[in-house]
Amino acid sequence: MKEEVEISKIKERILKFLKKRSKRSFRLKEIARKLGLMEEYEMDVIRRVLMEMVERGEVIKLPRNKYKFKPNPKILVGRLTVNPNGYGFVEVENEDSQIKEIFIPPRFIHTAIDGDKVAVSIVGKGKGELAEGEIVDIIERGRKIITGVLSKRKGIYFVVPDDKRLIHDFYIDEKNVKKFNARPGDKVAIELVDWIDERFAPEGRIVEVLGQAGENDAEILAIARSYNFPTRFPDEVLEEAEEIPDEIPSSEYAKRLDLRNLICFTIDPEDAKDFDDAVSLEILPDGKYKLGVHIADVSYYVKEGSEIDLEALKRGTSVYLVDRVIPMLPEKLSNNVCSLNPNVDRLAYSVFMIVNSKGVVEKYSFHKSIIRSKRRFTYEEVQKIIETGEGDYADIILEMHKLSKILLKKRLREGSLDFETPEVKFKLDEDGKPIEIIKKVRLDSHRLIEEFMLLANQTVAKHIGKMSKKNREYPFIYRVHDLPDPAKLKSLAEFVRKLGFKFEVDSKPLSKSIQKLLAQVKDTEYEYLVNDIAIRSMAKAIYSEKNIGHFGLGFKYYTHFTSPIRRYPDLVVHRLLYEYTEKGVDDKRLREIAQKLPQICKHSSEMEIRAMEVERESIKLKQVEYMKDHIGKVFDGIISGVVEFGLFVEIQDILVEGLVKVRDLTDDYYIYDENQYALIGKYTKKVYRLGDKVKVRVVRVDESSREIDFVLIGKISR
Structure with missing residues (x-):
């Protein structure tokens, strides 16, 4: 009984001591010393009491065995983003929480790293209006793979991360270095082994040597690996792929609609190797169109639950980098057996649609088929036929062009949005070095395929x-x-108003109002800028088992069916379409499918975003490499972003963006005006506004951070 009273009193004293100093944390010995309880048995009691208090949520245990009073038992959970300067922000996951973002000072990040899912305790008011927090637990490490350069200092191996948001170097055990025969200066992929004590460096383990840092292959592969995309297939996947016969089994011919005599062909980029889709068109006696869209029947070869299927699900999508593709499926399938190569028999899933002169589908049918593509066209070849009326299958291509224009007109009339988003491609030398950046042109031949696939x-x-x-x-x-965020639309309306354009946010239907805005800016110097900001105002298209329609396209029903070689959801859609329309399905199977789809949709959406980030990073890498050879050169650009610390300027011909730092605007003291999207000179009243055309000189290119700095030469008069 006496011991219980003792423990109760000690607990009360500890709680009072920690509460009085709620912003600080203490080790066990410090608490014992402050309370005057330094005997061995008293220390044991304090240890037991603290453990109980942690379990009950009265006290927080921090890294390095420190303890802290927990003023608010509510812990917020979110994803940590670390600034290269050492502080961080946590975006809170709980939508009901009044606190949306938390500032984390460097001393409160502890052993968390950028990308981690963390638990945060609020400790007070932080940066600006944000709450300040302390990370009290790491729920999930956000980065599976980290890339960087292996270095050696005083006989100890470290990896210096490529990503500047990873502010610590990673210790690497010498045995691990020797196992991979890695050398200082190598670009490597590592995984985090452990990090429990912030006094020491986090420990990593090399999982792959990517090559010599600075070499094209190593840098490109490092981008892919840093986003956890594998650069090779597991042996069991390749072995399973090798077992797939090159020829179609003779028994399969009798089971399918034989379309080998049908005139169909593929239209793809010049450098494409995987051909998902072929198209055909017949004009019926009554003048209607019979449009055929024939998609590679990947589902015949890739069975649900197979090694290839599980790897395809994991990857989610093919990734298109500047100089290579990281395919979703092994090359034997993606470039050979499944690919609709010309003049060979291929298995397809065909959709025939009877379309009238107004673009309405009156009838349709689905068929497992065998096709033989008659020609592999590039977009440029088809465009030439559209413009000249001459070339292989010119009569069919001209009719296809006519139909695509009907479909586009109908789609826009019904509220579909048609954004212009410029893209670039690179001309590389044999070492992968960019020698030219070319802005892609959207051709009628692109639109033709787009409309048929849609x-x-x-x-x-x-x-x-x-x-x-x-x-x-x-x-x-x-x-x-989903519908756009109203607050973002209001910001868009305010922005375009300052450029002299009108956008009525409250006008119904909203899609028509956006269409009018896009029509106003078309072929003006602001077209791409307004398109870009309008796209950012939109929600992100995702995969979902719940159909809410597609706002951007103006469709009540939409899916992805046409690219099963490079997108996992399309492969699943093929399986479901066949199962529901041909095989038949019982309630048990429907329940099984219903259980699986939410996770497939979530994962596929996440992998799509990740793939886009990888693609953007690879483009940025090549743009920076290109600009390194153009230091001192002058370019025309447009102000694409205005922030407190400067102006972002995009060179429009090559879509390269760089920063003009406000400290380099030496003719005046410039003040940031958020409402006007501008920097305004305090004395001269000179204004640099979003959308202004300017001349800039390239002064600095940093390959490691992929940053480009410009200095401003002046405005270009309108």
């Missing part, structure tokens, strides 16, 4: 969506796009 995707989604209304739910993968 129609096929919509037809498949509509078919399954309407099946679900007949007293039975058919789980499916939809491609959905």
Whole structure:
């Protein structure tokens, strides 16, 4: 009884001591010394009491065995982003929380690293209006793979991370270095082994040597690996792929619609190797169009649950880098057996649509088929035929062009948005060094394929969506796009108003109002800028088992069916379409599918975003390499962003963006005006506003941080 009273009193004293000093943390010995309880048995009691208090949530245990009073038992959870200067921000996951973002000072980050999912305790008011927090637990490490350069200092190996948001070097055990025969100066991929004590460096383990730092292959592969995209297939996947026969089994011919005599062909980029889709068109006696969209039947070769399937699900998508593709499927499938190469028999899933002169699909049918593509066209070849009326299958291509224009007109009339988003491609030498940046041109031949694929995707989604209304739910993968955020639309309206354009946010339907804005800026110097900011105002299109429609396209039903070689959701859509329309499915199987789809949709959406980031990073890498050879050169650009510390300027011909630092604007003291999207000179009243055309000189290119600095020469008069 006496011991219980003792423990109770000690607990009360500890709580009072920590509460009085709630912003500080203490080790056990410090607490014992302050309370005058330094005997061995008293220290044991304090240890037991502290453990109990931690379990009950009255006290927080921090790294380095420190203890701290917990003033607010509510812990917020979110993802940590670290600034290269050492502080961080946590975006809170709970949508109901009043606190949306938390500032984390360097001393409170402890052993968390950029990207980690963390638990945060609020400790007070922080940077600006933000709450200040302390990381009290790492729930999940955000980075599976970290890339960097191996270095050796005083006989100890470290990896210096490529990403500046990873502010610590990683210790590497010498045995691990020798196992991979790695050398200082190598670009390596590592995984985090452990980090529990912030007094010491985090420990990493090399999992792959990517090559010599600075070499093209090593730098490109490092980008892919840093986003956790594998650069090679596991042996069991390659072995399974090798077992797939090169020739179509003779038994399969009798089971399918034989379309080998049908005139169909592929239209793809010049450097494409995987051909997902072929198209055909016939004009019927009544003048209607019979449009055929024939998609590689990947589902025949890749069975659910197989090694290839599991790896494809994990990857989610193919990744298109500047100089290579990281495919979702092994090359034997993606470039050979599944690819609709010309003049060879290939298995396909065909959609035939009877389309009238107004672009309305009156009838449609789905068929497992065998096709033989008659020609492999590039977009440029088809464009030449559209413009001259001459070339292989010119009569069919001209009719296709006519139909695509009908479909586009109908789509826009019904509220679809048609954004212009410029892209670049690179001319590389044999070492992968960029010697030219070329702005891609959107051709009518691109639109032709876009319209046919959109129609096929919509037809498949509509078919399954309407099946679900007949007293039975058919789980499916939809491609959905939510309505835009009203606050972002108001910001967009305010921005374009300052450029002299009108955008009525409250006008109904909203899509028509956005269309009017896009029409106003078309072919003006602001077209790409306004398109870019309008796109950022939109929600992100994702995969979902819940159909909410696609705002951007103006479709009630939409899915992805047309690219199963390079997108995992399309492969699943093929399986579901066949199972629901041909094989038949019982309730047990429907429940099984319904359980699996939410995770497939979530993972595929995440991998799509990650793939886009990798693609952007590889483009940025080559742009920086290109600009390194152009230091001192002068370019025309447009102000693409205005911030407190300077002006972002994009060189429009090559879409390279750099920063003019405010400290380099030496003719005046410039003040940032957020409402006007401008920097304004205090004395001269000179204004540099978003959208202004300017001349800049390249003064600095940093390959490691992929940053380009400009100095401003002056405005270009309108």
